[in-house]
Amino acid sequence: MSEYRPEEIEPKWQAVWERDKTFRSLEGGGKPKFYVLDMFPYPSGSGLHVGHVEGYTATDIVARFKFARGFNVLHPMGWDAFGLPAEQYALETGTHPSVTNEKNIATFTAQLKALGFAYDWDREVNTTDAHYYKWTQWIFLQLYKRGLAYIAEVPVNWCPALGTVLANEEVIEGRSERGGHPVIRRPMRQWMLKITAYADRLLEDLESIDWPEHLKDMQRNWIGRSRGAEVDFAVAAETAGGLDAKIRVYTTRPDTLFGATYMVLAPEHPLVAELASDAQRAEVLAYSQAAANKSELQRTDLQKDKSGVFTGAYAINPVNGKQIPIWVADYVLWGYGTGAIMAVPGHDERDWEFARKFELPIVEVISGGEVDVAAHTGDGLLVNSGLLDGLNVSDAKAKIIAWLEEQGVGQGTINYKLRDWLFSRQRFWGEPFPIIHLEDGSHAPLPEQFLPIQLPQVERYEQSGTGESPLATIEDWVNTVDPVSGQPARRETNTMPQWAGSCWYYLRYIDPHNAEKLVDPEKERYWMPVDLYVGGAEHAVLHLLYARFWHKVLFDIGAVSTKEPFQRVVNQGMILGLTYQYYRTQDGQALSYKERGANHAELTSFTVPGDAVVWKDEKPYHPEFGVELEEITEKMSKSRGNVVNPDDVIAQYGADSLRLYEMFMGPLEQTKPWNPRGVSGVHRFLSRIWRLVCEEQGLSAKVGGEASEELLRELNKTIKKVTDDTEALRFNTAIAAMMEFVNFLYKQETVPKAVVESLVQILAPYAPHAAEEIWQRLGHVGSITHHPWPAADAKYLVDDSYQLAVQVMGKLRGTLTVPIDITQQAAVELAMAEPDIARHIEGKELRRVIFVPKRILNFVVS
């Protein structure tokens, strides 16, 4: 017997793998391919997180499993390295983001290597590398050429005090996250990508991919396709200072047109100012102005209480010629539909609320509800609707659309919630656009041969103060010459958002060093699509949608061969941490949650880091104040002091134990709490295997002998279970099966070498270092990774007898060991011979016997 020492084994094998390039991805050789991808990380200063480790371990197990199953495996890693933190650090300290990056990437790399992940490091990509972003820029040019990139004036979150534009997540309740300065919306020149042109394909092609249904649903909801009609309402000129105009509205309920009792324009609607009557003008303009200054968040925050102003003008309902008042209200959004609605308070909750508040008429046009009490949004028969009376909702829709089209006052249309993608940021640390602006105010794309447009190397980074990117302050860089005309020009100073680089990185892994092309078409055809893509659920909508959009554009220009990039996507669940919490009164006295009482609003909560907690009688206490702490399971965060650092776990138990524990905690996709004591359980399991097999040098005396029939059965069942479970990503039950098998082996006198070999092979994807070490001690040369996976021998999978559960009236009354092919009659006879079973039947009438071979024998009595 000897001790399991991961601290010796793990670095040894990591060095061997690195030296031998064990996990190099190769094409060809007549092998099938498997592309297994992780969502690459942003290399933050805080290093790898146990959440990363979970997803990365899952794909690593799959990669190693597929290697052993004879696949060519592509399993790469890289860096999504553009991003705000490095830029903010640069502004504060003058350190170039690439320097910060390099340092953080070194940390991440060391951490990933210490976990023994089977990456082909020769394929590492970095989105901030000019050799990489050259191709990000190239893709932008292709989008531009196809008319999918355009410039628009779009409101952004402008913070005058900071002199910069903020991302939505940097704005909290209308103020900047840093400093709490006011933030207003201000239009700025922006690049937009026309993702809406692909809305239908993004929706339809979801059918062809193997993603969890909830994820597809999220994408469907985001795209938000709806079918309805656009209807033109003429403005009643005499009520609008003689203005001759039409207002087009979008509605999904054209069937309720007769119930429209007023109309609402979004505050940004261009007709607002023209329509307003003299009496109302000042009020209307003030309202529009106020709405414009509110941030997006403020506008939605205030949604409970509806606000609005009457313009003084009226519109004419085309179906009945009635005049209805035109209002302005911010519950109508300028960005959706036509920015104007017909309001049908009887059958729309929002309109109903508004009508109630401003005492506007409510008319019932669909029967079945009580429109005085609440809006009736369900189906029913049409009433008060002229030609539609008596129809149901769906027939009425069809009929009115036909009528509108015939009259030339509207038509059926399809609308999307999806909006075009705001594709520029006023930042330094992002991909520059390959665009120049000429003195005449026009802009031009730079020809491909001038790519990449590199970021400048400078000593200091300063906010422009104008809202433009810090790039605008770097004169040497901004001022350039149009290579085509020779005219002086200014470079575009916006940069691309972080999404850009991550939209196509999976393609670059396939051919990472290609200087001529984005990716070699032959290699692309070999490896695409990605067979399995694992990552956090926070990217379920945007990243995956944007990447799908780019991929479809690349498909259209012939750069890729598949319609969809990711055949299968799996989201790993979040890992929660334990927080230990107590309270303090205003005068500083510490209180346990038990003494907190009901009035704890006056108390402030504090947390104690997990390793500082003192345990007494299985209960956590504060190390100084001695109060009992409340254990709370919540998202890991620095501020809560509940972050588990993978380095610490590796130092204490080794990487194999960390990997195994994260997989053993529960199903991959589930949210799971981290139990600090849980790692010791899997560590114990690895130690048990080690002690079973290894002596200080070489193998233990227990290894040898002949395999019994029973042993072979257990072995083959375990192989089968682990194979099936690994294939289906059920890692927790695969590990449980290996544990059971090891428990079984401990009861054996001897364990034949061939059995140990099989065990180590199925263990290898999970605990690769320990497996390699034992494999070597078993006398093998070369990595276990490429040794074929053991096959379960079918003849050992079928037992010749089984435990038959016997029930009377569905209640278990006994179990019998019976031959595999037992007949119902024989089973009944055996069961009746058991006194504990028979006594539940005696004296009653046997009405029915249910016998399901290998499952159940059930007596139904009266």
Place this chain on the structure above:
RNA sequence: GCCGGAGUGGCGGAAUGGUAGACGCGCCGGAUUCAAAAUCCGGUGAUCGUGAGGUCGUGCGGGUUCGAGUCCCGCCUCCGGUACCA
């Protein structure tokens, strides 16, 4: 509000409609030890019973079925997403 997902021992979790609680943590007992740690072996849903054995038990209330954690209907709670999208 809407759309997803989940509720099973003290805890993490297992269970093609067929013996609920595999495996692990924790706990209890035993072996080993001068002793402890480590290790090995055994036990561990609740409850009644000396015992054999019985009863109850998968968020709640109904239903389908010989049989329901699993399927159906109606609720409750928690988590994730989304939010005036006409």
